[in-house]
Amino acid sequence: EDSGRTNYTAAGYRGLNLKDLNFVKWDTLRNANSSYPDFSMFVKGFIVDIVATVDHIASNGNIPYRWLQTGGWADTNEYPPEEFWRTLVADRAHGGSNPPTYFERACKESFRFKAKTASKRGGNLDCKKLINEGRCTIVAEFLRRVQEVIWNRKLMRTKSGCLGLVRDDVSPGLNVCVLYGCSVPVILEKVIKSQQELSAEIHDRYEMWHGQFLRIVCYCQARYKIRKIMKARRNTEK
Numbered sequence: 115e116d117s118g119r120t121n122y123t124a125a126g127y128r129g130l131n132l133k134d135l136n137f138v139k140w141d142t143l144r145n146a147n148s149s150y151p152d153f154s155m156f157v158k159g160f161i162v163d164i165v166a167t168v169d170h171i172a173s174n175g176n177i178p179y180r181w182l183q184t185g186g187w188a189d190t191n192e193y194p195p196e197e198f199w200r201t202l203v204a205d206r207a208h209g210g211s212n213p214p215t216y217f218e219r220a221c222k223e224s225f226r227f228k229a230k231t232a233s234k235r236g237g238n239l240d241c242k243k244l245i246n247e248g249r250c251t252i253v254a255e256f257l258r259r260v261q262e263v264i265w266n267r268k269l270m271r272t273k274s275g276c277l278g279l280v281r282d283d284v285s286p287g288l289n290v291c292v293l294y295g296c297s298v299p300v301i302l303e304k305v306i307k308s309q310q311e312l313s314a315e316i317h318d319r320y321e322m323w324h325g326q327f328l329r330i331v332c333y334c335q336a337r338y339k340i341r342k343i344m345k346a347r348r349n350t351e352k
Contacts, residue, residue, distance in 0.1 A: 139152060164289055199218055203259045208258065
């Protein structure tokens with residue numbers, strides 16, 4: 115029964131076109147002291163947004179109180195914004211099914227004893243302590259799912275105002291992209307290459323093409339020789 119399960123795919127129904135996927139090995143700029151990559155992967159996609167702000171890291175799966183301000187939750191006596199609690203659980207329950215409706219209430223109960231000024235002083239909500247010592251199984255279920263999602267992640271806002279979770283090495287200014295065939299958005303950094311690097315890459319791609327061309331020529335020559343030999347044998351047998 116999969117009625118409660120909805121598969122998420124960032125690229126929608128557009129899958130990966132194998133004709134667009136290409137791996138290229140760079141040789142010209144490689145040397146012992148170079149940081150130039152050995153390979154590049156060429157794919158198609160588009161830029162969705164740009165990372166605007168990145169908040170504190172969720173160390174060991176604990177929720178930083180500063181996240182509440184980023185998530186737009188000013189008063190913990192009220193229910194949290196939907197985008198905030200759904201982001202904390204990646205809009206999924208344990209096992210990948212759609213999140214239950216009581217997760218919203220569980221999120222509110224998790225912060226019930228938090229001081230109203232805690233977000234200004236910093237600190238974290240100790241999820242492990244609430245799971246092990248709390249008396250509410252619903253809150254424990256919610257926080258277990260939260261820990262699965264936010265462990266050592268950061269909360270971020272994009273320039274268009276979208277909320278999301280990113281790795282600890284993401285910084286403002288990076289691009290939020292969708293690659294065709296990829297189920298989740300990816301964070302990419304735009305790199306401007308020098309004319310020397312571009313010229314070297316063109317040279318390497320030509321060498322790769324030339325090598326493939328020579329292999330095709332050798333294959334065709336071998337096929338021609340085999341056919342010529344077979345024809346000569348048939349003529350001899352006659």
